[in-house]
Amino acid sequence: MLPWLPARPVRFPPTESALHDPDGLLAAGGALTPDWLLAAYRRGIFPWFSDDQPILWWSPDPRMVLFPDEIRIRRSLAKRLRNGGFRVTRDQCFAAVIAACAETRAEGTWITPPMQAAYRRLHDLGHAHSVEVWRGEHLVGGLYGVALGRAFFGESMFSRESDASKVALVHLARHLADQGGGLIDCQMHTAHLASLGARDIARRTFIDYLDQYAALPADPWPLAPSFRCHPGGPERE
Template sequence: MLPWLPTSPVQFPSLDQALDEPDGLLAAGGALTPEWLIAAYRRGIFPWFCDDQPILWWSPSPRMVLFPREIRIRRSLAKRLRNAGFQVSWNTDFAAVIAACADARSADEGTWISDDMRRAYMALHALGYAHSIEVWRNGHLVGGLYGVGMGRMFFGESMFSREPDASKVALVHLARHLESLGDGLIDCQMHTSHLASMGAREIARQAFISYLDQYIQGAQNSAPLMSARGQDGGTINEGGR
């Protein structure tokens, strides 16, 4: 039977108990508080559920990841990075990015980024754990992504594009930022052809947990990936370079 978690204390079952079908489903219940979410990500667990479901927690195996040095930039994307006139920033409008991601998912397939999920990640952003990367053109938000950063780990949650390749531009800048910190890892959670085309690949759950131990290195309440506070946003780079 699937374990049902109380709202307190924070306690997840062993990852060995995750189901094979559906792949990685570990438990239900708990809460979407920062305490629960931080504990989950540190263990390689993330929430994913629809409005008509309880909170569901996952740790799939294999795990889709992107090593920053392995990002694949095809000729057309390289040209867009140089010449498209994008400006790229981080943490300047987290609320707009998560709202745009929710809208994009809703239009495509119905969204799992519910109001409760948005509030939960806004709370993480206020604590300096959740981050957004924004892609702008002429002052308009045209793409971006958001996720959770701990140490040199970035746990990607969602991305969106309003112009061709805008989300890819955000991902490239994230990979470059991690590489500038001495490498790291981007958690893509589950396989998609879009991410595979950019160099993401699958690894076993135990290998993923080993990378967590390596790259987070005790960053319980400090050493955030980008900024100590979500409101301390800044420019990473400009797309015209």
């Protein structure tokens, strides 16, 4: 039977107890408050559920990760990085990025209004971050996730132009590499992420990496200027 977590205390079952589920379903219940979310990520757990479900917590085995120095930049992407005319920023337009990630998923979304509110709260507290890709003043791609030390837990990304989300991921990988390493958690296997250099590792190995990287100091992400963001671009206040 799937464990049900009360709202208090913040306590997860051991991740090994998810072994019976091929996708790593661990528990249901709890809350989407910062203390629950941060405790989850530190243990290699993340929330993923739809509108008609309770909060569901997952810890897949194997786990797909991308090490910054292993990102694969093919010739066409390298050309886009050099000549694509994109401008890349960090933490300038978090709310617009998460809203765009929710809107542009044709198969439906787990990024429901309560999830968006929870991650905006994490962003306000300095734990959730975004990378934005601009064409002029228009937001055309990006990604968001949670950072603990030098571990970045990717949640979702979007593109409104070809390769825009890949540009955001390359920027994130280079940001971590400039700090001396780390890892990007990609959660579950996809062929798209594998083509960019992500690979599967055992859950136990992933948690060992978290013990190493989440405790390391990291350069602070830039404080966002006073922007009033919308999908078409930012407006300075």
